[in-house]
Amino acid sequence: MSNRDVTALIINVLAAATEPADKTLALLFKHLIDHPEQLAQVRHDPNLLAAAIAETLRFTPPVQLIPRQAEENAVFAGTTVPAGATVFCMIGAANRDPDAFTAPDTFDIHRRDLGTARSFTAAAQHLAFGTGLHQCVGAAFARAEIETVAAMLLPLLDEVCYSPGFRYQETGLYTRGPVSLSLDFTPSTKAAPATTDGRP
Template sequence: MSRHPEQMAQVRQDPPLLPATNRRDTALHPPVQLVPRQAERDAVFAGSTVPAGATVFCLIGAADRDPDAFAAPDTFDIPRPDPATARSFTAAAQHLAFGSGLHQCVGAAFARAESETVAAMLLSLLDQLRYTPGVPYRETGLYTRGRASLNVDFSPARSSPGPH
């Protein structure tokens, strides 16, 4: 959200938008980038045959950026009509950030709860939260991916008026 201060302000004003924000961030920066799978039988993809027993690497980190499946896939916009936020961290999710079906990450629900709780706390405690100017944003990792560091500037949130 810190790259989109107008949307951060919107979430501060309307905290129930936090799950949609979390879902959108996960779509743009999924924790898992690729998963290996072994072909059970010969399969043809785009005219090429993958023989039975071959290992293939599914680039699931790119799945949420497919313009044939999602409108404006590279845009951070909350709320957006796709996919359903309520099921975004479940085995029925339309995206693959935490796998799907039998391959759903067992920690997906915990990751959602943890990230939304921390974000809610930070939004209430830190005012004018933004990336530190001049420090480049960088992600790292091949299988799993995350921010190399998170350098931010902020002001403490003003306390509410009243007796101290």
């Protein structure tokens, strides 16, 4: 690899592990606020957090499309894609495919057709991180980021809701997410967990 190729790869890995993660975190909170019964369930059972993140990635993937170049002529749905042509794989649409997901336009952390355990691997049912050999190399790091931050914030934000007058807007084409997410909440009065030696 040339120095230019190495530099481009490093930039791509850093971008893949940061920008989609912050968008996914914001979208996670949006969807849980929009579905208060599921928010309550995640608060009650932190083990559901991974499922909530996986469903957020399926429902509103932060990366909406992936460009690919055809190595040879290929036919899709009766249309020939010539060798060398650039094809844009629309992840957002694929993740709402009714042939792949039941009620695809419904946000449901309990859906049985997602497979939470494999949602951050190359065998994921959704395409938020790509698939197979072309899975995003930042997927595991992004999962660690999102789970760590969400697990820290959720217990601290009681009665979390949108700020008065807030209007939700999204922006972006290649990557897509909220312009902002203005929230109001009551700081949790729960005591911080004690350490193993009894100190707070």
